[in-house]
Amino acid sequence: MSAAEAALHESSVSSALVSIFRGKFCDALLPGRGALHFAADEILYDVGDRNRVVFFVRKGFVKIGTLTPEGREVIYDIRKDGDVVGELCACHTPRRDRAVALEPAEAIRVPYSEIVDALRGNPDLLVKLLEIFCNCLADAYDQITTLASQDLPGRLVQVLLGLASKIGRPAGEAVQIPAYLTQEEISQMVGARRERVSTALNSLRRRGLLEYSSRGHLLLHVAALRDFAP
Amino acid sequence: MSAAEAALHESSVSSALVSIFRGKFCDALLPGRGALHFAADEILYDVGDRNRVVFFVRKGFVKIGTLTPEGREVIYDIRKDGDVVGELCACHTPRRDRAVALEPAEAIRVPYSEIVDALRGNPDLLVKLLEIFCNCLADAYDQITTLASQDLPGRLVQVLLGLASKIGRPAGEAVQIPAYLTQEEISQMVGARRERVSTALNSLRRRGLLEYSSRGHLLLHVAALRDFAP
DNA sequence: AGATGTCAGTTACGCCAGTAACATTCGAAA
DNA sequence: TTTCGAATGTTACTGGCGTAACTGACATCT
Numbered sequence A, B: 001m002s003a004a005e006a007a008l009h010e011s012s013v014s015s016a017l018v019s020i021f022r023g024k025f026c027d028a029l030l031p032g033r034g035a036l037h038f039a040a041d042e043i044l045y046d047v048g049d050r051n052r053v054v055f056f057v058r059k060g061f062v063k064i065g066t067l068t069p070e071g072r073e074v075i076y077d078i079r080k081d082g083d084v085v086g087e088l089c090a091c092h093t094p095r096r097d098r099a100v101a102l103e104p105a106e107a108i109r110v111p112y113s114e115i116v117d118a119l120r121g122n123p124d125l126l127v128k129l130l131e132i133f134c135n136c137l138a139d140a141y142d143q144i145t146t147l148a149s150q151d152l153p154g155r156l157v158q159v160l161l162g163l164a165s166k167i168g169r170p171a172g173e174a175v176q177i178p179a180y181l182t183q184e185e186i187s188q189m190v191g192a193r194r195e196r197v198s199t200a201l202n203s204l205r206r207r208g209l210l211e212y213s214s215r216g217h218l219l220l221h222v223a224a225l226r227d228f229a230p
Numbered sequence C: 001a002g003a004t005g006t007c008a009g010t011t012a013c014g015c016c017a018g019t020a021a022c023a024t025t026c027g028a029a030a
Numbered sequence D: 001t002t003t004c005g006a007a008t009g010t011t012a013c014t015g016g017c018g019t020a021a022c023t024g025a026c027a028t029c030t
Helices: A004-011 A026-031 A111-119 A123-149 A152-167 A183-190 A194-206 A224-225 B001-010 B024-030 B112-120 B121-148 B152-167 B183-190 B194-206 B222-226
Strands: A034-040 A043-045 A052-061 A061-067 A073-080 A098-101 A105-111 A169-170 A174-176 A211-212 A218-220 B036-038 B044-045 B054-058 B060-069 B073-080 B098-101 B104-111 B170-171 B175-176 B211-212 B218-220
Touching: A034 A152, A043 A052, A043 A073, A052 A111, A052 A211, A052 B036, A061 A105, A073 A123, A073 A152, A073 A183, A073 B121, A098 A211, A105 A111, A111 A123, A111 B121, A123 A152, A123 B073, A123 B112, A123 B121, A152 A183, A152 A194, A152 A224, A183 A194, A194 A211, B054 B112, B054 B175, B060 B104, B073 B121, B073 B152, B073 B183, B112 B121, B152 B183, B152 B194, B183 B194, B194 B211
Parallel strands: none
Antiparallel strands: A034 A105, A043 A098, A052 A105, A061 A073, A061 A098, A169 A174, A174 A218, A211 A218, B036 B104, B044 B098, B054 B104, B060 B073, B060 B098, B170 B175, B175 B218, B211 B218
16 A cells, blocks of 8 residues: 555545435436536535435536625535535435536436335445544534644645545555635635635645646645645 | 424434434434433544544534634534434544533443434435435535635524524523533634624624523523624 | 736735733632 | 733734736647
8 A cells, every 4th residue: 555545544534425326326326317517516406405305416516505695615624536415415414515517527316215215225325324434423523623723734634544545546655635615615615715725735836745737736735734734 | 382492393314313203213223222321521422533433412502513724623514312313423433523421421432333224124224314314415515605605604603593493491481501612612614713792792792683591501581692793 | 919818926005903011801710 | 999810902024925917838710
């Protein structure tokens, strides 16, 4: 296992609903359904939607977030192929969150009611789903802790480490973030202005904690980021 | 229904795991178990614990939160009688969260394994539990949104409204918060210093959006708080 | 090639919030 | 009742962040 791979796996939870594909979900729900194609910036579902549907991402990246009444966007999570998206419809209609493709993506759409039906006969699957929800919750609490107690550089490092463990790919000694995230989007993940993110990223870059590569794909030096002290 | 009651029920989710008592959980898990007694500030479970146990609160209030590496405390939620506490053990050992009694409290302790066993034969219960987790998650995302996009007065108002809907009791035209929360604890819920909370609370009080009553128990004018504009 | 649009980098300015230090009030124990 | 400690209220100083306003780099479209 390379240093980069080790660095990846040290990291805590994969909060996204990974690996559901490899369970019986796949057999029970997905066969015979075609994947929908989404263009970059296309909306899978939006705040206010009343359809209770869940998506199984097959390709690409999807951002989960919301819009505030003042029109600001906030991003909770980035999900990738193999993840489930839209699980919050289990309790709220109309929806309060939204999911948007970050680049061309494919996903299979399944009504929530069919999932519940499938689960009803399959307790093991339900226990697993419960654990997955629990992981999401733990991740959300982590974000609350970070937002409430860290300054911008600290929050930025936390978000980057979270991205590395969720969607990162080993690239030599470093970890690459395969999704293209604008600084604006990163700023919506750390709760700060884009300008601050710009300077904070450059500060981290000057210290050798990360590099930019083509088209803004970040290269993270995870170990260095982890023992970052302001 | 009084104005205060109406104001309470308009409010969104009760994120705490309310009403599990009234389901079959009660019959399946609780009979024959004695409630444990906790003194004020006594710890139900702490960061680092490896026991997978869940508590059913019967009396009093419990704060759920964590301690940051720098020693700061962050509070995610306040739970009361009828709520479940400790559900995060479904996915993480050692624990990363902690639960502390706010005042003398009673709770029944049940190992997580026994809950899973009980759930296995009871799909309906599991679906319900799933919804409850989902509510918690939605509430956590709300907090992220608030922390990332609002200034201190806004965050404070959000937290107070959340408390009103979760643990508030109608008291005339207002809603009373029956738990005694210090300003320090409120500050750990809004991600700000205690001093700022002091001045912000006084500012809200001067505008007639809330009152102090005996022993710091807050009286909230929910409708006024809801259309609060800085 | 030029026009257009988006994203990144940078600055000046003002305000809000963290820090520190202290005064005051209140409640509970002695 | 007195006393002590904890919680609250308040202030001055300072640093960090939001705001606004540009500049430059790059890509795409016409």
